[in-house]
Amino acid sequence: MVSYRVSVDIGGTFTDLIALNEETGEIVNVKVPSTPRKPAEGVINAFKEFLNNANPEEISVVIHATTIAVNALLGQIGLELPKTALLTTKGFRDIIEIGRQRRPELYNLFFQKPRALIPRRLRFGIEERIGPKGEIIKPINLIEVEKLAEKLKREKVESIAISMLFSFINPIHEQKTAKILNEKVKDAFISISSEIAPEYREYERTSTTVVNAVLMPIVSSYLNELKVELESLSVKAPLCIMQSDGGIASKETAAKKPVSIIESGPAAGVIASAFYGNIIGNKNILSFDMGGTTAKAGAIRNGVPEITTEYEVAGKVHKGRIVKGSGYPVRHPFIDLAECSAGGGTIAWVDEAKALHVGPISAGAKPGPACYGAGGEKPTVTDANLILGRLNPQYLLGGKMKIYPKLAEKAIKNEICQKTGLNLVEAAAGIIRIVNSVMAKILRIVSIERGYDPRDFVLMCFGGAGPMHACPLAEELQISKVVIPPNPGLFSAYGLLAADFKCNLVKAIMKKVEELDAEEIEHVFDVMERKCLKNLQFQGVPKEKMLFVRQLDMRYFGQSYELQISTTKPFLNENLLQAIESFHNKHEAVYGYSVKDEAVEIVNARLTAIGLVEKPKVVKKKLEGKKVSEDAVLTKRKVFFEKINNYENVTVFSREKLRPGNLIQGPAIIEQYDSTTVVYPDWTAEVDEFENLILKFGGK
Amino acid sequence: MVDLVTVEVIHGALTYTTEEMGIVLRNSAYSPNIKERMDFSCTIFDQKARLAAQAEHIPVHLGSMGLAVKRGLEKLDEPLENGDMLLFNDPYISGTHLPDITLITPVFYKDEIIAYLANKAHHSDIGGKTPGSMAGDATEIYQEGLIIPPVKFVKKGKIDKEIAGILMSNVRTPKIRMGDLRAQIAANKLGQKRILQLAERYGSTVLCEAMEEIMSYSERRMRNEIKKMPEGSYSAEDFLESTGTTEKPVKIKVTITLKDENLKIDYNGTDPQVEGPVNAVLGVTLSGVYYVLKCVTDPSIPMNDGCYRPVDVYVPEGTLLNPSPPAAVAGGNVETSQRNVDVLLKAFAQIVPERVCAACQGTMNNIAVGGIDKRNGQQWTFYETIAGGYGGRKGMDGVDAIHSHMTNTMNTPIEAIETIYPIRFLKYELRMDSGGAGKWRGGVGLERSWMLLADSATLSIMAERTKFAPWGLYGGKEGAKGEFYIVRADGTHVKLKSKCTVKMKKDDVFVVKTPGGGGYGVPIERDPSLVLEDVLNGLVSLESAKNEYGVVIDLAEAKVDRESTKRLRCKMKTNCNTGEVNG
Known part of the structure; x- marks a missing residue:
């Protein structure tokens, strides 16, 4: 029987469905109009069309990238946000509204702050207090919690966020509160800060928890509806959702932690780049995706996409960076993307x-x-x-x-x-x-600004408009090799098929290295590892397909931003010394200096568990001659190039007709169904054995 | 002549560079004041030392940078060489108070200076009589900390250890100071690298010409905006409530004259300089002018030297806004600067009423506390500024609990403060009924309180608006005044003045209530459903809803009593015969 892995990516205009024949590696593509008000409808329409030529039982898995979470927060889909309450330490219920007390725009007297996701009347202070060492300064008043539970029930609150001071060190008060609420307000969803984002900084932790709480009812009902409708088409294959960190999770896991699927869509392109980079043997890649309205850049180092944990959802973007204070901070791993308003339109x-x-x-x-x-x-x-x-x-x-x-x-x-x-x-x-200078900026943000030299990277260009701008962008960043994958317009949807399962955990440590021994950290990692293992097993990943990645967030004592340092298992004393050494080196690379005799602090331990999935088979073709056959030449036309400041008569090739091994000397144009590649003067284009176009600067 | 596309590309690159400098500075600094609160600014100057590009950092720094670079370079005996960096904090040169340290780096390309990089960062202590170097009762600048004239802190790429030694011996937390200074150096180094890359790419002539054109562009846009404003002369005044050493109010007066595409700002009538630390050096005054100008014209005009060209500012010497040494100036930056903005906006309210807001909290509520931590025997200093209400605006309420005008620093997370300092927070909440009533309500201030866990500490306050409230506009009411007090361990309340230095003992609780913003428009014209929303959220009390807004609310039903509201509002109106009242 034929077996298909199916991915569905909802874009602003179209919903793309790609089915990958697991045997042959062949791809089937369905494009239907998106239905922004009822996103599930577009997905179902795509499936109906696909099922005209396939049987539902041939589908082995459905992988879905959804924008429902971010659109709900942007207020774009006309959904009332669910009635949500916040329980926090007495005296601090406004932390979520005060934020960092900073205004998002400096010189605009008419600026607005994003409205609080939970109105003040549904934010409640509970008598309790935990101190900076996790000590209980004031025990929690459980009677107060019980009374409040009654009130929340009366008010028909749909979801509840719990976030108390210092819960990242000692979660006991949050846990006790959750227990009571679980018993008394059975219908409500509950999100606990010590589980959702156990890191220090009360505003960011609370904000993450609140965003999760607000999204839970919306995302659960969306995914349930989708599942039911898929089943009505007899599609019984498991449903997986793309997370913002580029990993996938089962529908059930995603519904519990919707804060993890906010940037579900944009992550896919970077995953596709990493996957393709791996196939062609390039581990360091700058991923560049240019569509109709936006361009997005991401970096992949040693085959792994760069991840950030600092993010504001629904925030305004200014010159590629999110304006601080314009959105809702979320502390969760996100693929580190820079975005700008630059597309064909x-x-x-x-x-x-x-x-x-x-x-x-x-x-x-x-x-x-x-x-x-x-x-x-x-x-x-x-x-x-x-x-x-x-x-x-x-x-x-x-x-x-x-x-x-x-x-x-x-x-x-x-x-x-x-x-x-x-x-x-x-x-x-x-x-x-x-427009090229604006787009070069986002590539700089994800490389130079993060301390990486773009010259060490290969540029992967996709999206309908990306291949047209590949050469000048590469020149601007002094990158000498560019890869244009076979179907640039479908590349993001393809990325969904290559994504592995991922489960992320973090635990606050907050100690100087001299106050720590390796054993203590090993224990923290071990506990997290066992949790992740259980989680992945629950999602159906066999143990031998699991990988665990350990990281430490480190800084000089007294600093307040951390650098992430990778480390190993088991974590022994020599690994601790190694981590410290790596930290000094990374600090030097990123900030231009390091201070060896300064005290180093470990702020968090992070664990990412990866559940490997079977990757799409990419067929390796036989290389043929360099010479392009006559039938691949379409025409000649005059094309302007900045360097010569004039038009030049260049040959236009059909990409569909080019054969692996073919070599084209720039300047040239290569047209294909959904994209056009412009090969600049001084560049060559070569078709490799996987049918990628490889553009090289100065290559002959 | 360089083409306009290249200008736009270089302009983007320069702005991006200032932003990138800021990121490096923030990420590699040590003190929470710089890392968490981002109390610093980064700029690029052309070879003639004119501001060419800046990042959107702290307005009070930014407007002073032009003066700082010009004067700093003038004071030099020997010219700067490649690899040198100039450091200073003398307010009469740098244009802001002592804790702000300015660092200037020339960019050499083929033996010629093609640009300068300058950044300014607020260091949380620079010595002087109190921790945090913001003594509310200083009478001379010598009491406010170490004064550094322009010195080559970095010579040929190396930090001058002797200068560093003097600096470190005069501050309370030397290690952190050094960390922050290194971060400032790292930021300029990065900027230097980027400028050189641009010079390599486009040639230094094109680069310099492009900077020239960027400035002319801003000038053209600024002139266009000014031309649209009605010609005439407009005056306004407002007062500082105290000077730190006396309770006598100090007047700031401004007259704005508009003619064609030029604008004159004249501070004649402003009171002479005072004994206390609220004198604002000229750079601070100019910062206020440039800030307001950008706000009331078009915030999208790129800020650089060109913006300043259509503006003629006159500040009489020896006055509060242009004092002579050795006047103390620490508070001028943070408090007088805010009042200066209030006065300027009051004047512009007569020119472009729909483009200004009512008075914001009008203070930064500077709190510095410190002492010796018994747990490790080390000195500690904690400095912060606290947000308050923003003024109401046409068609929009003022924003609650936010920093306004000349500052935009972040708060330090409570979980960070309590981990490092012997302080325990008790409250951080919005303050009911503090927003000035109006058709568009002023933003509310907030209440913040903490308990001292160390045996003793010294607390300094530098604030305003505890005697004169933030004003409303077009019938809008005043915002609530600020309050400071200590609740002693035995329960007694000690009210504090807005500028003072006091001792605290273990278990004393310090309470701050920050001012609200002024309202905009007549309160009884406010949509009653908005009043209801505010009452339900505890931002306006039932009584204020009734007395200020004329809105009667049925709390049990959570709705507006339309009939009673109509009657009440009619009664509150001076002539009530139409029967047609809003709501």
Whole structure:
């Protein structure tokens, strides 16, 4: 029997379903319109279409990336947030609203703070207090908790967050509170800070717990509904959800900790990059995904995507970074992504003082770029690429979509040339240079800003628009090798099929290294490992498929931001010394100095358990000759290149017709169904045995 | 002439560099004040020492940087060489108070200086008579800490150990100081690297020309904005409630004159400098001017030297806002700077009423506490500023419990403070009825209290708005005034002045209540459902709902009593014959 692994990725415009034939490695693709108000509907529609040519029992697993969590918090899907209450230490119920007391915008007198997810009247202080060493300063008043439980029941609260001071060291008061609530308010979901995010910093820990509590009812009911509908189509395969850290989790696990699936979608592209990098033997990769409205960058080192634990959900993004205080902080591992408003549909404009800008506004799917002829009058990045000869001037999507270069020209002339005095070509080239500089910035954020030299990386470019901008971005960062995977437009959905199970735990340590012995840390790791093992087993991962990764969050005593240092099992005294040494070195690499005689503190121990899944088979093709066959040559057209500051007549190739081993000398254009690769002068393009396009600078 | 696309690309790169410098500074610093509260600022200057780019850090630092770099370089006897870094904190040169240490690094490209990097960071102690170096009763700058004139702290890439030695011998927490200084150096080094990369890429001529154009661009936009404002002369005044050594109010007066695309700001009529530490050096005054200018024009205009060109500022010497040495100035930064903004906004309220907010809390509530920790025999110092209410705005309430105007520092997590310092927190909550009533309510202040666990400690307060409340606009009421007191272990309350230094003993509880923001518009025009929301959330009391807003609430039903509200509001209106009342 045929067996398919199926992934479903919900995007802003389309819901993509990819089915991977586990035997042949062949891919089936279904694209249906997204249904933002009822996201499950689009998923089901995609399945119905897929099942026209397949049997439900042929599906072995369904892997799903969902934006439901983040959209609920952004208020985008018209959902009332569920009635949620917060229980915290008496005197501190407003920590969640005061936040870090910082305003997100400095010079805007009309700024707003994100509204509190739980209104003040549903935030309650409980008499109790635990001190910085975990000592009980004031025992918890359980009678008060019981009375409150009655009230919450009367108020029909759907979900409850519990977060008390210093619970990351001593969770006893939170646990006692949870026990009572579990008994008395049976219908409500409960989230406990010492379980959801046991790290110091009360605001961030509470915020994470509150976000989890608010999401629990929404995500549970969404996943349940989806499961029921899939079963009504006789799809009985297990349902897994992509987490923000790039691992997958079973539906049940995700429903319990929805805070872990917030950035479910964007993680997939980075996972795909890591997977492909592994196949072609490149372990250090900068992943670059450019679609219609945004571009996203991530870094992969030694085959592993970089992870961050500092994140604000629903926050505003400014120049690739999230503006502090504009969203809700969540302490959970996220794939470290930098994002900017730069895609094919991003609009170029001129301000009153005659400066040219690109973004952040996008023409979106409707009306889209001016050249689509759907009524758009504003010039976009796609229009600029068209004027410069990079896009096919007649049609896109293999002929499905007609293109109108005159409209692009008109839009650029009206909106840019008339206001700046630039001519058409200068304006179009300017738009591309500016959008490239914005996108180079996000690549810098995930590399240079994190202490890594981009020259040590390979650039993986995908998304519909990514391959058009690959060469100039690589030059800007002095990267000499670029990989364009076979189906750049479907690459993210493909990543879902390559994701492993992941389970993350963290435990606060908060001690100087000289106050610690290795045994104590080994014990902490051991406890976490056993918990994760149980969790993965529950999700059906066999023990021999499990991997455990240990990390320590370390800093100089007195600092308050940590660096993550990898360590090993078992953790012995020599490993402790090694960790300290690694910390000094990393501090030197990231911040330019280290102080060997300074006291080092271990703040947290982190454990990531990985449950390996069977990876998609990628067929290795036989390399043929370098020479491109005649039938792969489509035409010739004039393409503008910044370096020569002029148009050059270049050959346009069909990617579908190129054979492994073929070598093309730039400048050249390579067209395929959903993407166009621009090979700049001084670059070569080679098709490798996995049908990737490998672009090399100066390569002959 | 460099093309406009290259200008835009270089502009982006420069701004990004200042942000990146900030990240390095924050991540590698030691003190919570820098790491957690991010009390620092990073900038790039062109070769003529004019501000070319800045990150959005702390407004009171940023506006002073232009003056600091210009004066700092002027004071040099020998020119800066490659690898040198200039360090100073003399307020009469650097433009802000002693705890702010400025570090300037020249960028050499082919033996020529093509740019300067400058950052300023607030160090939590720089010596002087009290821990935290913010003595509320200082009468001369010598009492406020170590004064460092511009010195080459880094010479040819190496820290000058002798200068470092002097510095470390004069501060209470030398190790942390050194850690923070190293972070400042790391930030400028990073900036240096980035500028050199740009010079390599585009050539130094293009780079310098681009900086010139970035400044002209901001100038053009600023002039456009000014041109749109109605011509005329507009005055406003407000007062500081005390000076630290006397309870006598001090006046700040400003007159703004608009003509064509130029703007004149004249502080004639401001009181002479005072004996206490609330004098604001010129850099602080300018910071306020530049901050307000950006707020009331278009916050998206890139801040640089070009923005300053259409503005002519006159501050008479020897006054509160441009004192002469040796006047004490620690509080000028934090308190007088806020009042300066209040006065400027009051004046702009006559020019662009829909673009300003009512008065915010108007203080930073600086608290410094320290002593000797018996547990390890070491000195400890903890410094913080506390948020309050933001002023109401047209169409929007003021934000609750937030830092306003000249500062934007973060709080330190309670779980971090209690782990390090002998302090235990008892309360950190929003303060009911503190937001000024208005159609758009002023933001509420907050209440923060903690107990001292050490045997003794010295507490310094530097604050304002405990006597004169934050004002409302267009019928909006005043926000609540601030309060400070100590509850002794025996239960007695000791009320504290807004500027003072006192001793605390074990188990004493220190309580701060911060001011609320002023309201905007007439309170009885506020949508009653918003009043109900505030009452249910405990931000406005039932009594205030009735007395201030004319809204009667049925608490049991959690709804507005529409009939009684209508009647009450009618009665509260001066002429009540239409019967048509909002609500």
